[in-house]
Amino acid sequence: MLTDRAERISPAAYFELLMNLTKREVRGRYSQSLFGIGWAIAQPLAAMIVFTIVFSRLGRIPSGGAPYPIFAYVALVPWFFFSSSVNSGTVSLVTYRDIVTKTYFPREIVPLAQVCSRLIDFFVAAALFVLLMTYYRVGLGPWGLLAPAFFVLLILFTVGVTLFTSALNVFYRDVNPVVQIALQLWLYLTPVAYPLSAVPERFRPLFVLNPLSSIVEGFRSSIVFDRAPDWSLAATSGGLVVAVFVAAFVTFKRMDKYFADVI
């Protein structure tokens, strides 16, 4: 039986290949480093300390009654998951050009493995968050059960953006520097260091269009404040996230036939 379609691999093989590439990525990143996986904590922790000094002490940014370090950290962990994933994901296909130009396998596994490897960082950094919660005596309430929903949104959005930028970067290498700059600005346009409530009313629509606003605010309200999220905001960004994910995946699969030719 001849076919002109690409070979399909079994879902089990697909998943295991993803896990193996993730492992390869994590091992490559942390091998021969003394601190090892501990570096996963360093980034959000350092940002938390800087933010606490700059925004809370000097800038008097309100944190809605919660201790500012917790207020910032609960948003910094998802933020760094997003930004590190997009960062390394954007260049991933070019970095893996050796296997992309020499063997066939579903190409999206390469950027997906970048996201998965950052997921490990996410959980390590989240473990520190549990310690912070204990230290500041902030308890988890019933609304905390909503956190996994925002986690799913975070993953879908991160995967969508990463698929899109990684595919585009194969064709236009300018994408990477643009992404770098965009991520720096994006951090300050997302309510990570400050609450969304502190944003003047006329700028709000801009924040609604940024799904990360509702995601970090969602983590915050469910875990730190134990209260209901802003439902309309969450619904809007949920719709946006699904749209971004689907569009990115379709675009990626259309472009991936040409990766090996131009990479």
Add this chain to the structure above:
Amino acid sequence: MKSPLAIQLDHVTKRYRVGRSRTLVDLISSKFDGLRGKRDEMHIEERGRIDATIWALRDVCLEVPEGTGLGIIGRNGAGKTTLLKLVSRVTWPTRGAVRVGGHVVSLIELGAGFHPELTGRENVFLGAGLFGLTRRETERRFDEIVHFADVARLIDTPMKRYSSGLYARLGFAVAIFSDPDIVLVDEVLAVGDAPFRRRAVEALGRLIAGGKTVLFISHDLWNIRRLCTDILWMEEGSVRAYGPASEIAERYMDEINLDVLANPDAAFQSSRSGTGEIRYASVELTDSAGRPTRLVPSEETLVVRATYRADRPVTRPVFQIAIVDVDTGVVVTTATSSAADMPGVVAGTGTIECRFAHPPLRPRQYVLRLLITDTRQLTPYDVLIAGPRFAVTRPRSPANTATAVNAGDIESAKDISEEDGLVFLPYEFVHCTAAVKV
């Protein structure tokens, strides 16, 4: 009954964009030019040739039945590797359809996808995963893979500690045991040591015997003839010839040899591979007195003089010169690795000389094969499969020493008789009386 097809190419054309790669600025400015009604050609002139294209394959039609060992030959740039990449789905045709039946495993590079920080064991699972195997499937084959690659001792060592030969062996083993229906091999057998190459060719032969399809690119006609029933001869992106291996190989060799005679310089460049850090610039055959010759009486000293050029300094290259019989393979290989007085670093141009003192060769036609490799003889810098051709004539007997050897024409040399066997060895037959009582 005809066996079913494994691969079918239906009017396949593949065009590559060459020249500098596009940037966002190009994209935006071309759209902008489009709006202003400027023509594309102006854009190309202003910003450099972006849209220059090459046609790697032109309207290729090909059918390969299951169980074929297909050797693919042709010059550099003939479209051989593009063909394999299309079959493996690494790349897609610009026009036409590539239809493939079954699980394809490509060995365009051995050990592609291995990570040096991971152990051999982990890389086996990673590599097999890239070929579509699950963990359980890999576990079932693990022992065979390790046994074939002969890495049991180092399997839990990070692969950055492996020699490149070992790396290649493990890469080959993973591919071979991942249950392929179609195997694509691109020159990978140019590396590795001789025992590995032999086992690799044997393993591919077993796959073919078991009904699998193997596509095999090589400059080494000898390996192709050992392995392949058919040969596909590619030229400038088209099929030049496709048919029984022995017939096509002969036509190909004839043409290369004609090229060498007609245009030594161009032919010298065409049928060669290697990474190119250092290359042979010329090769010459002389007799013991230094006179150029193509006809050598058996047991007369034969000298191969080769000049090389290295654009950058190369540390301890190994020069190899082999005498090859076109039908049966390598007669003898010599290498400078055993020579004590070779310089440690070579740069610029230089000359090496290999003296075969009184070679007891039988009268036949031979070809010189010349290689330059790295110290460990794993990376070929220059591969010249079809070097100068020469003929060995009958030993000079006291009676015919006066006969002048007609210089040049090796085809019509009268003294060549194609006897079986390549060398003269002194021997004696004795008829031992049968111990049967009558």
